[in-house]
Amino acid sequence: MSAFRTLAKDEYGRRGVIDTPAGQIQTPALLPVANLIGGTTPKSGGIWRYARRYLFESDSVQGIMFQTMTFLDYNLTPDNLADWREKPLKQHFEESDVEPGFSQPLFVDSGGFKLMNSTTFGQPPEEGGSENDWGIYTNPESILKLQLDYGADIIATLDFPIPQNLNQDEATERMKKSIDNAVECLQMLNDPELLDEWDVDETPSVYVAIHGHSYEDVHWYVSRFLDRANELDEAFEGFALGSLVPLSNSPDVLVDIVQGAKDAIPEERYDDIALHVFGISGRLCPLLALLGVDTFDSANYLKAARNKSFIHPETWKRTKLDQIEDWDNWCGCKACQDIHIDDMRHALLESDVKYKPIEGEHGTHFKSEYYAQIAHHNFELYSRQMQDVRDAIDNDGLLELVADFAQDKNIVEKGLKRAQLHNPELREQLADLGYEALVAGPDTETFQTKLSSFYDDIDDEQEEKRTISLKHGPNDFDILQYDSYQPPSDASVLLILPCSQEKPYSDSRTHQAVISRLKDYEDSYHKISLSGLYGPVPEAQETVEPVMSYEYVLTTADEDQVDLVANRLAAYLDRYGEQFDHILAYTTSKAYRQAIEEAFSRYGRGEMYPREPRALQLTEHFRNTNIDELVERIDTALVE
Structure with missing residues (x-):
């Protein structure tokens, strides 16, 4: 050993x-x-x-x-x-x-x-x-x-x-x-x-x-x-x-x-x-x-x-x-x-x-x-x-050596000052070495290590943050069970994007990379996010509790879950698809493309973009040429 x-x-x-x-x-x-x-x-x-x-x-x-x-x-x-x-x-x-x-x-x-x-x-x-x-x-x-x-x-x-x-x-x-x-x-x-x-x-x-x-x-x-x-x-x-x-x-x-x-x-x-x-x-x-x-x-x-x-x-x-x-x-x-x-x-x-x-x-x-x-x-x-x-x-x-790395107000300086709160002797040693600018002053922060129980109450600031749960399942949200939901009648394009870890989805970097390019068309399309756990999630439902608090990443290895997502998207299209002249999806994730393509096949129409990404990975999602392809298609769709 x-x-x-x-x-x-x-x-x-x-x-x-x-x-x-x-x-x-x-x-x-x-x-x-x-x-x-x-x-x-x-x-x-x-x-x-x-x-x-x-x-x-x-x-x-x-x-x-x-x-x-x-x-x-x-x-x-x-x-x-x-x-x-x-x-x-x-x-x-x-x-x-x-x-x-x-x-x-x-x-x-x-x-x-x-x-x-x-x-x-x-x-x-x-x-x-x-x-x-x-x-x-x-x-x-x-x-x-x-x-x-x-x-x-x-x-x-x-x-x-x-x-x-x-x-x-x-x-x-x-x-x-x-x-x-x-x-x-x-x-x-x-x-x-x-x-x-x-x-x-x-x-x-x-x-x-x-x-x-x-x-x-x-x-x-x-x-x-x-x-x-x-x-x-x-x-x-x-x-x-x-x-x-x-x-x-x-x-x-x-x-x-x-x-x-x-x-x-x-x-x-x-x-x-x-x-x-x-x-x-x-x-x-x-x-x-x-x-x-x-x-x-x-x-x-x-x-x-x-x-x-x-x-x-x-x-x-x-x-x-x-x-x-x-x-x-x-x-x-x-x-x-x-x-x-x-x-x-x-x-x-x-x-x-x-x-x-x-x-x-x-x-x-x-x-x-x-x-x-x-x-x-x-x-x-x-x-x-x-x-x-x-x-x-x-x-x-x-x-x-660490002090040399901590120059110029970088993250190492912040970490070194935090370390001094645990080890006050560091202050004197840094001063002796001539690094007075890196010394954490007595009024920088009050810190007292507390070997208390892990079960202490969360403070008010923590309570205000979004918390997540890993116990959510597919039945905790299903848009097809929302009788009050109806897509907007004036949208001629249905746009499908993959979900994001950041919630709500619309605020995420992945969604903003696409949405920011579509400002001229915002009244002409209806966006739904495809959750790897729940299937279709319209924008108005992005802030409901089960959507805000779940944490899940769809992979091709989870074949049953890919099928569930595809089934729910196909059912959504069966119910609402005829309201849209064009159904477009944009993703460079293999698992999400697989689910969407299966749903499109069952429904009978739908277009996937980018059509030929260089690779099925996240970096391709942000590639301008790929987003350009989607924008150009929406532009032509609205004048057809």
């Missing part, structure tokens, strides 16, 4: 090592998220195919984070996944004639976010659920078996993520379930008979996934789990803090959460319990390392690359390819030394060639290769940052 141990400490941060069967991870470290299953074979994956190659070959990669359920993004069948599960992922790539093998430690999460809203991967039949063709269920045994089949060196326990603004009762219930899951996982890994049945020779390191949106939440969570683990005398290696990505622009909250976890760990155990944070990278990492975080993971390096953005080596801002000047002196990292910038600019900014290699001065390459080169640069920059953090700890200079 893997193990974490502290090697050296700065006054705040620490240097450590995680021993795994695949080698050591020197901490603090950033593990890149990589889609290892990007299709049916190791050759699949588009950008990921080339990005993986760079990661496998890089000396900077200490380990790779794989998200358990990402195979759902690539239209695999249950049989395809069964082929991947026949042997560890590393073995697939070692035997591939396309990809180099990789030997770095593999950290596999539990897939909690993908499973959160799934109607396919529920409880197993013996626990009251329904059987599915994948044989994967939202219970500790099923997920642990999947992680072991992948060949994980480190795993995170099955968690129930807590979305922002989830009502307090459901948040508490989900935290308790996550703790139960962690305990059950540890018990299974200490059951010789079960491990023998599963043919497991070496068990992975276990990181207990924890969630919470405040110091008190996380402190309660960690304390409660430690009480359970101590009673059972079960070993684990660390805690992994989740639900943090939405808080990446709230460094004060991040600081509170990390501090809450750290303060709940008894001093005598602190040196052998690691702290991991999911989904965080960039400027905040040195600050969080100062507070005791040991490992991070992120896919931001590749997300930025998809937008043709390099992380700037000094400002850490995303810099578009067409904004980079003086390339020869721009960076100089390992990745950039291999980039032929003129060929890249031609391929990504000028060429209209799709799905074919593009000839350049230095050879012929797919666009995906150039995107992967940008991702490689971004990751190497993050890796260099982690090396700087490790060096700073070795030389008692981590606080000074």
Whole structure:
């Protein structure tokens, strides 16, 4: 089994090592998220195919984070996944004639976010659920078996993520379930008979996934789990803090959460319990390392690359390819030394060639290769940052490194000032180092850590915020049951848009991207949103309680739910469709397109836009050429 141990400490941060069967991870470290299953074979994956190659070959990669359920993004069948599960992922790539093998430690999460809203991967039949063709269920045994089949060196326990603004009762219930899951996982890994049945020779390191949106939440969570683990005398290696990505622009909250976890760990155990944070990278990492975080993971390096953005080596801002000047002196990292910038600019900014290699001065390459080169640069920059953090700890200079990042009124400054409220000694040390502008004054904020019950009443400000519930079902809202509803009689176009996480839908960035372009036609169309849970939702009903408070994302894996949405939309069209001269839909989501196209087929008419998107992903929703296509169609429809 893997193990974490502290090697050296700065006054705040620490240097450590995680021993795994695949080698050591020197901490603090950033593990890149990589889609290892990007299709049916190791050759699949588009950008990921080339990005993986760079990661496998890089000396900077200490380990790779794989998200358990990402195979759902690539239209695999249950049989395809069964082929991947026949042997560890590393073995697939070692035997591939396309990809180099990789030997770095593999950290596999539990897939909690993908499973959160799934109607396919529920409880197993013996626990009251329904059987599915994948044989994967939202219970500790099923997920642990999947992680072991992948060949994980480190795993995170099955968690129930807590979305922002989830009502307090459901948040508490989900935290308790996550703790139960962690305990059950540890018990299974200490059951010789079960491990023998599963043919497991070496068990992975276990990181207990924890969630919470405040110091008190996380402190309660960690304390409660430690009480359970101590009673059972079960070993684990660390805690992994989740639900943090939405808080990446709230460094004060991040600081509170990390501090809450750290303060709940008894001093005598602190040196052998690691702290991991999911989904965080960039400027905040040195600050969080100062507070005791040991490992991070992120896919931001590749997300930025998809937008043709390099992380700037000094400002850490995303810099578009067409904004980079003086390339020869721009960076100089390992990745950039291999980039032929003129060929890249031609391929990504000028060429209209799709799905074919593009000839350049230095050879012929797919666009995906150039995107992967940008991702490689971004990751190497993050890796260099982690090396700087490790060096700073070795030389008692981590606080000074963080203070340098905190200049110019940025989010690191806000987080550092929050950290001083937990650790007042930081004020004096920052002043001694000459960073008086970063010192939080006594009147900056009154703060007193409170190790109170998680069940304290929510304050008035919180009560005014929109709260959500994960217990809503399809029958909580159905527009076909609203006898008083009638579409406006003067609208000749029915416009169908996919729902959004932000509520009401009409205020969301996705809806506004389209609606703002249709101001000249606002009296001529009737918009309905297609909810992945409820089906059609007219604009006037967007603010009813079940619509405002649900949280659900439709995926192609939830076939029954896709059928339900399609059925409800078809029924809506049967009842109201003849009132409209034109029925138009706009979405770049595969699941929503599938449901809408099925409904159109049953009803007999309806047009889908964009007609041929470059890819079925969210970035295409905002592409001007795609929105132009819809606007032009509405314009011609109104003069026909």
